[in-house]
Amino acid sequence: MSALTISGVTKTFGGVTALRDLDLTVHEGEVFGFLGPNGAGKSTAINVVLDYLTPDTGSVEVFGVDAQADPVAVRERVGVLPEGYSVLGELTGREHVAFAVESKGGSEDPADVLDLVGLAPVADRRAADYSKGMRQRLAFGMAIVGDPDLLVLDEPTTGLDPNGARFIRDTVSSLRDDGTAVFFSSHILDQVEAVADRVGILRGGELVAVDSIDGLRTAAGGGSRLEVTLDADPSPARLDAVRGLDGVSEVTAAGATVTVACENRAKAAVVDELRADGATVLDFETSETSLDELFARYT
Amino acid sequence: MRWPRIARNELLDAARTRSLFVAAAVFVVLGGFTGYLGGDPDAALARTLPVGVLGSMTFLVPVVALGFSYEAVVSPRERGSLQFLLGLPYSRRDVLLGTYAGRAVIVVLSVLAGFLALALAALLRGILVSPVALASAFAAAATLGVAFVAAGIGLSAAVRSTQAAAILAFGLFLLLFFFWWQVPGLVAYVSNGFAAPPEPPAWAPVFRSLNPVAAYGVLGDALTGGGVGTGIVGGAVDSSLLALGVLAGWASLPPLAGYLRFRNDDL
Numbered sequence: 001m002s003a004l005t006i007s008g009v010t011k012t013f014g015g016v017t018a019l020r021d022l023d024l025t026v027h028e029g030e031v032f033g034f035l036g037p038n039g040a041g042k043s044t045a046i047n048v049v050l051d052y053l054t055p056d057t058g059s060v061e062v063f064g065v066d067a068q069a070d071p072v073a074v075r076e077r078v079g080v081l082p083e084g085y086s087v088l089g090e091l092t093g094r095e096h097v098a099f100a101v102e103s104k105g106g107s108e109d110p111a112d113v114l115d116l117v118g119l120a121p122v123a124d125r126r127a128a129d130y131s132k133g134m135r136q137r138l139a140f141g142m143a144i145v146g147d148p149d150l151l152v153l154d155e156p157t158t159g160l161d162p163n164g165a166r167f168i169r170d171t172v173s174s175l176r177d178d179g180t181a182v183f184f185s186s187h188i189l190d191q192v193e194a195v196a197d198r199v200g201i202l203r204g205g206e207l208v209a210v211d212s213i214d215g216l217r218t219a220a221g222g223g224s225r226l227e228v229t230l231d232a233d234p235s236p237a238r239l240d241a242v243r244g245l246d247g248v249s250e251v252t253a254a255g256a257t258v259t260v261a262c263e264n265r266a267k268a269a270v271v272d273e274l275r276a277d278g279a280t281v282l283d284f285e286t287s288e289t290s291l292d293e294l295f296a297r298y299t
Numbered sequence: 300m301r302w303p304r305i306a307r308n309e310l311l312d313a314a315r316t317r318s319l320f321v322a323a324a325v326f327v328v329l330g331g332f333t334g335y336l337g338g339d340p341d342a343a344l345a346r347t348l349p350v351g352v353l354g355s356m357t358f359l360v361p362v363v364a365l366g367f368s369y370e371a372v373v374s375p376r377e378r379g380s381l382q383f384l385l386g387l388p389y390s391r392r393d394v395l396l397g398t399y400a401g402r403a404v405i406v407v408l409s410v411l412a413g414f415l416a417l418a419l420a421a422l423l424r425g426i427l428v429s430p431v432a433l434a435s436a437f438a439a440a441a442t443l444g445v446a447f448v449a450a451g452i453g454l455s456a457a458v459r460s461t462q463a464a465a466i467l468a469f470g471l472f473l474l475l476f477f478f479w480w481q482v483p484g485l486v487a488y489v490s491n492g493f494a495a496p497p498e499p500p501a502w503a504p505v506f507r508s509l510n511p512v513a514a515y516g517v518l519g520d521a522l523t524g525g526g527v528g529t530g531i532v533g534g535a536v537d538s539s540l541l542a543l544g545v546l547a548g549w550a551s552l553p554p555l556a557g558y559l560r561f562r563n564d565d566l
Contacts, residue, residue, distance in 0.1 A: 052382055052566040072390045080386030086378040089308060090315035103304065103387040139383070 001064050003028045003150045003181035004049065009058035011044055011205075018044040020205045022058070026150070026183050031176050033196030034185040035295065041205040042185040043083045046154045049183075050080060062150060076104070079148035081139045081156050083185075087127040093138055094123040097145065104146030117141035118167070132159035140168060144175065151175065151182045157191050169195045189295055201298045208298050216298075226260040226267055228274055229283035234258060242273050256282075301389055305397025306404065309371075313405045322363050322405070326413025329355060334420030334428075346429045348421055349414065349436040353519040356410075356440050357512060361447040361472065364406045368451025369468035370461050371398045372561070377461055382566055391562050399452045399554055406444040411437060435522050443515040446549035450511075453553025456561040479510045508535040511549045514542035 004026040011019040018041045026032040036042050047053040049060050051071035060067040062074045088096060097110035114123045117137040122130065127138055136159050143151060151172070157165040172182050172195050186192050192199060193213055200210040209216055233256050242258070243251045247266030252259045260270050267286065275281060313319035333352040338344050372395065375381040384394060414437040418428050454467045483503035487496040507513055513535040521539040535542075 047566070050382075050386065052385065054563050054565060071385075072388050072393075075386065075388040082379075082382045082386050084379050085383040085386075086375070086380040088380055088384060089312040089375075091308065091311070099304070099308070100387060103301070103389065143386070 001028065002026060002061075003030075003063060004032075004183055005061045006045065006049070007059050007061075009045070009048055009055045009060065011041075011048060011053060011055050018205050019048070019055070022202075022205070022207055024200055024207060024210070026181050028149075028181050029176065029179045030197040031172060031182040031184060031195050033192030033199040034183060034202065035189065035192055035199055036185075036187065036202035038187055040202040042187075042202055043154055044205075045202070046083070046152060046183075046185060049152060050075075050078075050082065052082075077149045079143035079145070079151045081136075081143045081151075081153045083154035083158075085139065087130070087135055087138065089128075091127060092124050093119050093127045093130065093134075096127050096138055097141055100142035100145045104148075106146035108145055113141045113145060116171075118164075133161060133164055136160055137164060140171075144171065147180075149180060151180055151184075153182065153184045155185055155187070157186065157188065165191060201295070203298065224262060224264050224267060225287050226262060226270055227283075227285040227287075228258045228260070228271060228281055230256045230258065230274060231280040231282055232256060234274060234279065235277070238274065238277060238279075241276070242270055245269050245273060302393040302397035302400065305384070305389065305394060306401035309398060309401025310404060313367075313401075318367070319405050319409065322367070322409040323412040325359065325363070326356075326409050327416040329359065330413035330415070330417035331420040334417035334426075335423060337421075344421075344426055346432045348426065348428050349417060349433040350519065350522045352413070352417055353436055353439060353515075353522070356413075356443075357515065358476075360406075360410060360440055360444045361475070361512070363409060364444045364447030365451045365468045365472060367402045367406055368399075368448045369455055369464045371402050371452055372455040372557075373458055373464045374455075374461050376459070376566060385566075392558060395452065395456055395554060395558050395561065399449065402452065403445045403448045406448050407441045410440050410444055414440070432522070436519075439515060439518045439522060442518070442543075442546050442550075443511065446511045446546045449550045450553045453555075453557035456554070456557030459564075475510055475512055479513075480507060482506065504536050508538075508541055509545055509548075510535070511546055514545040514549075517542035518546075 002025045004024075006022050006024040009019055009022045010017070022045060024045075034042055034045070044053065048055050049062070049067055051067050051074070054068060063077055065073045067074050088099070091099065093114060094110050097113045100106070101108050101110060111120070111123070114120045117140060119134060119137055119141070122134065127135065130138065136156065140153075140156060143153070153172075156168050160168065169191065172184065176182055184192065184196065196213065198210065198212055199216060201208050234253060239251050239253055239258070242248060242260060245262075245266055246269075247263040248260060248270060250261040258274060262270060271281065271284070310319070330352060333355070334348060337348050337351050372381070375384070381394065385391070414433055418433055421428050450471060451468055454471065455464050458464050458467065483500050483506050487500045488494070508517075517535055517537055518539055520537070
């Protein structure tokens with residue numbers, strides 16, 4: 001059984017289509033990164049999963065339970081960090097966590113949860129007075145209470161400093177290792193790249209790609225970027241020879257530095273070809289296509 | 300039963316923002332004055348004093364009850380607290396029931412404080428009020444409060460903005476206090492081809508009886524043997540049972556109607 005299945009979900013708001021026939025599956029125990037620019041429909045999709053929105057067509061199942069028919073059964077198994085939320089009235093941080101524990105039938109000591117998310121020093125302050133980052137830590141702490149089987153995190157690193165963002169990634173990784181599935185939306189690639197087993201890219205309400213990050217790189221014709229610095233400027237004929245190699249897609253030269261976009265398997269041949277007329281390689285750098293380029297290509 | 304936890308949070312919030320104490324203080328002042336100054340001390344006052352305050356509560360209880368309820372659902376919805384709460388294992392029905400119960404308890408506690416103040420103030424000048432009269436008068440005022448909390452909760456659940464809720468609550472107040480009595484005559488006038496009908500429509504007393512304020516007046520009259528509802532009852536059917544039924548209807552039907560709109564609405 002999959003943790004989350006979205007089937008043919010379409011949602012329009014006053015004639016504007018926010019989601020168009022969205023199909024998506026999150027397997028048990030995997031971290032699924034849900035990527036897309038702002039306004040792509042990520043939050044709409046998540047709000048349908050949480051039954052905050054009713055889809056025009058299609059359905060959502062969480063561990064086989066229909067999310068619109070039995071939202072409470074879904075919420076019992078899911079830890080939620082919604083987007084654009086406010087904390088609960090006048091409750092303190094500690095009362096928030098205690099409320100989450102009793103609501104979910106958890107067994108945690110609220111003090112331990114607050115300690116884990118770094119809010120122990122402000123536990124007895126009114127949560128409405130917390131900074132954005134503190135509220136986000138609080139909401140994340142409440143989401144992981146009660147050992148959920150699926151975590152739904154909508155832009156969880158918003159408002160967090162780098163340490164906070166790393167803490168969330170590390171916690172997500174260790175929860176995944178314990179068998180928790182995670183559905184993690186973000187418009188920031190590094191956040192997703194660091195933790196996601198698979199990534200779905202949403203654009204204009206449609207899923208334009210779903211794969212592992214490596215798979216996406218390959219599918220997008222990514223491969224490697226090679227930067228070679230020689231002891232002398234290469235001749236145009238030499239560059240043409242490199243261009244002619246199998247697996248090479250682009251060659252540019254700036255003085256003695258040659259930049260080559262190619263598949264991984266062509267790297268050695270490129271270097272050999274550049275040295276073929278006696279030139280010496282002074283420096284050599286290789287990098288994989290950045291996710292930014294990948295993202296730009298899809299969206 | 301999940302909703303009592305939500306009701307408890309509502310109460311806690313009202314205590315922390317002090318709104319509970321402000322409302323209670325208003326009723327304490329009203330009850331205290333009535334208890335200390337109401338009527339010349341004689342034997343009958345022990346029984347009439349508690350019901351004597353019912354007339355002056357006719358406006359105050361509905362105003363406080365609507366004030367505590369009209370934004371109770373829509374304001375957290377606008378702010379996003381509702382979405383946060385619904386991330387935990389609660390249904391929308393739990394939220395509505397818990398909010399309704401919490402706000403109703405706040406209003407009932409405030410009213411109770413008023414009646415306790417009345418009894419204490421009366422005691423200061425040596426009058427021991429009748430517990431039965433005190434309890435039944437409190438019950439009548441509390442029922443009116445719950446009916447208006449229910450109306451406010453119902454409209455709060457049905458709308459998408461606090462502004463709309465405020466307008467509806469104000470409109471409802473005007474309707475129930477000022478325009479309700481004109482409705483039968485107006486309908487008869489229109490259906491008679493915009494001419495004065497020969498006689499008031501036969502259903503007019505029944506319609507007037509459906510007003511929760513009129514029902515409260517009928518109940519108060521039954522308790523005092525007349526006097527409370529003067530000017531409120533306005534030709535309603537004089538039946539305590541019907542009045543209780545009307546108040547029970549107001550306490551249940553508006554939240555139900557609100558729920559039917561709220562349960563599948565986009566948040």
